[in-house]
Amino acid sequence: MSDSQELAVREKQELAQQDEKTVPGRYYMPAADIFETDDALTLLLEMPGVSKNNVDVQIENDVLRVEGKIDYSAYKDIEPVYTEYNVGHYARAFTLSNKIDRDAITARVEDGVLTLTLPKAKEALSRRIAIN
Amino acid sequence: MALFPDPFGTLLGLQNALDAFRRSDWLQSSPSASGSYPPLNVFRKGDDFALVAELPGVSSSDLDIQVKGRTVRLSGTKSAKYPEKASIHRRERLQGRFDRSITLPIEVDQDRATAEFHDGVLAITLPRAERDKPRSIQIG
Numbered sequence: 001m002s003d004s005q006e007l008a009v010r011e012k013q014e015l016a017q018q019d020e021k022t023v024p025g026r027y028y029m030p031a032a033d034i035f036e037t038d039d040a041l042t043l044l045l046e047m048p049g050v051s052k053n054n055v056d057v058q059i060e061n062d063v064l065r066v067e068g069k070i071d072y073s074a075y076k077d078i079e080p081v082y083t084e085y086n087v088g089h090y091a092r093a094f095t096l097s098n099k100i101d102r103d104a105i106t107a108r109v110e111d112g113v114l115t116l117t118l119p120k121a122k123e124a125l126s127r128r129i130a131i132n
Numbered sequence: 133m134a135l136f137p138d139p140f141g142t143l144l145g146l147q148n149a150l151d152a153f154r155r156s157d158w159l160q161s162s163p164s165a166s167g168s169y170p171p172l173n174v175f176r177k178g179d180d181f182a183l184v185a186e187l188p189g190v191s192s193s194d195l196d197i198q199v200k201g202r203t204v205r206l207s208g209t210k211s212a213k214y215p216e217k218a219s220i221h222r223r224e225r226l227q228g229r230f231d232r233s234i235t236l237p238i239e240v241d242q243d244r245a246t247a248e249f250h251d252g253v254l255a256i257t258l259p260r261a262e263r264d265k266p267r268s269i270q271i272g
Contacts, residue, residue, distance in 0.1 A: 005229065006228055006229055006230070007168075007169035007170075007210060007227075007228040007229060007230040008169060008226075009168065009169050009170070009171055010226060023142070023143070024142065024143075024144040025142065025143035025144045025147065026143075026144070031224040031225045031226070032222055032224050032225070033212060033214070033220075033222060033224060034220070034221040034222040035214050035215070035218035035219065035220045035221060036218060036219050036221060037215060037217060037218045038217070042218070044189075044225065046188035046189060046225055046252070047188065047252075048186035048187065048188040048251060048252035048253050049186070049251055049252065050251060051250075051251050072143055072146050074255075075146050075175075077177060078175040078176065078177045078182060079175060079176050079177070080149055080150055080152075080153040080173060080174070080175050080176075081153060081174050081175065081176050081181075082153055082172075082173070082174040083150045083151075083153045083154050083173045083174070084154070084171035084172055084173060085150075085171040085173060085186065086147050086150045086151060086154075087146065087147070087150065088143060088147060089143070109251070111187075111188060111189055111190060111191055111192075111249075111251065111252045112186070112187075112188035112189065112251045112252015112253065113188050113189045113252065
């Protein structure tokens with residue numbers, strides 16, 4: 001099983017920004033798992049430090065945009081002495097190929113992982129055709 | 133909130149501060165210090181230290197933290213599951229076992245050490261042992 005595999009460190013990837021924000025700061029690209037079942041597309045995005053109130057999900061012209069803001073106020077009174085990773089907000093966008101039922105999208109945040117379930121629209125569901 | 137808050141209150145200020153201590157030699161003296169999962173940040177607050185790690189998708193029941201003397205050991209399992217009949221488009225999230233020990237340059241009061249795990253971020257507070265604290269010496 002892959003569970004018994006020793007974990008290797010992977011550097012956090014900084015987001016190559018297409019549009020600049022007015023407030024300076026680096027954004028990171030959340031690692032994503034995407035899988036499709038018969039009736040829905042599910043996205044899992046790792047955004048450690050983002051609570052469920054600070055997640056913003058938008059769909060516009062078949063582009064799904066996800067943004068997660070971290071709360072860095074806890075870092076105010078402490079002083080770094082040794083660091084191996086940096087922190088920042090998260091953002092990522094995907095172009096969706098399937099027609100999605102936008103009203104039925106559900107989102108959940110658990111242990112720093114955002115789970116988005118995007119049910120397929122009725123007209124996009126595959127239909128089995130019986131042969132006479 | 134002000135439109136332009138003070139430079140150290142901004143995210144960029146914090147990011148630059150964290151960058152400045154990137155791979156500082158603070159922990160390098162010990163052989164177990166780096167090169168394994170999860171990446172750690174160490175902070176100081178007065179006499180005490182805090183160890184922070186990002187462990188998204190790890191539940192607190194899959195996490196084991198041990199403190200003894202100067203050493204902190206962090207082990208657990210990170211899993212990512214998929215339904216059986218799904219077709220996978222992307223698979224970027226890491227999964228597997230991890231076990232990392234680090235040796236700090238201070239002695240930790242293991243009875244007062246605490247850990248918090250919120251939104252995939254683990255923060256371990258390591259108070260410095262009373263007998264390890266520096267003492268001021270009066271000049272007679």
